[in-house]
Amino acid sequence: MSKTSDVFHRAAGEGRMTFMPFVTAGDPDLATTARVLTALHDAGADLIELGFPYSDPIADGPVIQASYTRALNAGVTVDAIFRMVDDLPTDTMAPLFAMVSFAIVFRYGTDRFLERSAACGFSGLIIPDLSAEEAGDLNTRTETAGLDLVQLIAPTTAAERADTILRTARGFVYCISVAGTTGARRELPAELADQLRELRQKTGLPLAVGFGISGPDQVKPLAGAADGIIVGSAIVRRIAEAADADAAVQSAREFARQMAQAVAGVAPSARTA
C-alpha cells in the first residue's frame, strides 16, 4: 500500500475525513516554507500540497497568484524548491504533492522533473493544466518513478469524460468544487454533493474536494460524500498577512489545528476500495 492510500485508509479507520493544506513554495521565502510544512504536519495535516510558483497561472485565484508573484520576485527556482524538500524528513511526514503547471514540468524536462520529484521525497504530482488526453503515457512514467499523478474533475466535467479521466487517476481524485478559480468562498454549491455521489459510484479512489474551501465550517456539509478537504487560499492569505516568519508559521499551525479538529468527527465517503 502506498503512503498516500495508507493515509486515507487510516483516516477512514478512524471514521474521519482528511485535511490537505496547500502552501506556495517560497512565499515569503523557502526557509519559512520549510518551517510551515513541518508545522502543518505537526498540527495534523494528512497530506500537503506544495505549489510551484508560476508566472501565468490560469487556474488560480488572486490570493494564490499574488503569492506566486511574491515568490518569483524573491527569486525562487524549481531547483531551490527541490533542495528545500531534500532537507525535509519527508519519510516521516504527511505525503507531499507538488502542484505545478505543465509549462514548468515541460521546460525542466518531464522525465527529469519526475526523477527529481521522487528523489527529494514528493509522493505525487498535481498538474492542473495537463488534461487526461495530453498526459499520454505520463501516467505510467509517473508511476514508474514512484509517484501518483493526480487527476482533476470539474463541475463541468461530463459523465463520459469523467470515466476517461478516472481510468488513469492515481492517489486520489481532486474534485474541483466550483466552476472558477481557487479562492475561499463562503458556501459550496449544492450540485457538488450530487457530483460526489456519482463519482463515488465510479471509482474506489479517495475523493478530495478543493477550490473555494475557506475553513472548518465547510467540512460538515461534505460528511459521507468526500474523503478529503483541500484548503489553499485561506492558508496562503494567513501567511501573507503575518507580520514575520514566526507569525506565519504560528498562524498556519493554528489554522491546520482547527481544520484537523473539524475533520476529526466527520465521516468520509463509503468507499469500497
Place this chain on the structure above:
Amino acid sequence: MVVWARKNIMMGLCPTPSCQKAVDSMSSASSELSAVPDERGRFGEFGRRYVPETLMYALDQLTEAWQEARSDPQFHEQYRTLLRDYVGRPNPLYFAERLTKTCGGAQIWFKREDLNLTGAHKINNTIGQILLTLRMGKTRVIAETGAGQHGVATATACARFGLPCVVYMGEEDVRRQKLNVFNMETMGAEVRPVTTGSRTLRDAINEAMREWMASVRDTHYIIGSVVGPHPFPAMVRDFQSVIGTETREQCLDRIGRLPDEIVACVGGGSNSAGMFYPFIDDSSVALTGVEAGGRGSAAGDHASTLTWGRPGVLHGSYSYVLQDDDGQTQDVHSISAGLDYPGVGPEHSFWKESGRVTYTSISDDEALQAFHTMARTEGILPAIESSHAIAWALKSAAERRPEDVVVVCLSGRGDKDVHEVARLTGRDLS
C-alpha cells in the same frame, strides 16, 4: 480523422462571387501543411489544449458550435453580408507606386486592412465570433486586449448586436491607450484593468480565461489572436483567412498571377495567419512573417518569439514561447503594443519548423523609419505593428527584380500610434 477542410471554409467565408473564383483556383487537395489541425487541435506537434479541466467543457462546446456553423450556408451568408455592408470588405489591394520607386526594386502592393471598420484586421474575427456567440445562445461577451485594437473590435461587434461586453486590459495598457479605452466605453463596453503579474496583455489573457471558467455557461470569450487552446487558433485563422483569400483574388485579377512574396507582421499572429493560410500550398509564393525585434536580442529587449524563443507551454497551447529555464514567461519589449507578446500561435510554430514560412525580425528603429517613409511617400499612416512588415518589405523589394511582386498586409492604420511616435521624435501632443 476530422480535418479542417480548407477550401470549403474559404468558399463559405468569401465576401464576393469573384472571390469564390479565387478559391476555386486553389488546389482542392489539402496538403500536410493545410490539413491542420487534427481533432485534438494539433498542428504537427504544436497546439493542443493545456488548460484546467474546468475549461474543457467550454472548449468542446465551442469546437462543436464552430463545426456546425462552418457547414451552415446561412451562417456564411450572415458573415459575408456583415463583412460587406458593415466592415467594408472587400478592402482594396493597393499598388504603392511612389514607395516602389523609392525602393527601386520589386513592386510593393498593400492589402488594405487599415480601411476596415475600426481600422484594423481584428474586426474580421470579432464579427465571426459574435455570430457564434449568438448561435450558442450565449448572452454576454468577454475579451482581452493589449493595445486596445481587439478590445475596440469586440466592443464594436457587441454594440452592433446589443450584447454586454467586458474587456480585460492590463493596468499598464489602460494608462498607455486612453483613446482606445474611451472608444470601448463609448460603445458601452466595460474595461476592467488587470492588476496582476506584469499588468499587460498576457495577464489580461490569464484574467479573461479565469473569468471564463466561472462564467462559461452564459458567456463567450472572444480571443483576439490565433493563440490559446484548441479550437481558438484554427477558428481565428479561419475568420482571418478572408484577408488572404481576397488578396489571392485581387492578385489574379490585377496582376494576372500570384505574388512572389507576401509579408505580414507577427505578434500572436492573426493577420499573418489569415494572410498566409490561403497561400500555404502555393510553393511559388514566399511567405515572410516579421516579428518585433525591439532594442536587441537580449531577453526582455524584444518580442521575437519564433526567432529567439523555444517550444513550450503558455496560455493553453504548445508553441514557441519566450521563457526562462524554469518555464517562467519572460518580459518582452516592442515599440508596438500589438506585437508585445511572449508567445505566438501554434500554427506559426508548425510553419516555422516545416520551413514553409520564413520568420525574421525588425527593430523598433527600423519600424519607426518605415512608418515615416510610408507616411511621406504614400500619405498613409500605418500602424506601428504593420510598419514592421513594411520595413522588411522595403529590404526585400530592394533586392528583387522590377517584375517581382511583394504584397504586404497593412494590418491596421496608425492613428492610434501618433502620440507614441511624436513622443519618440521629441514632440508632445498632449
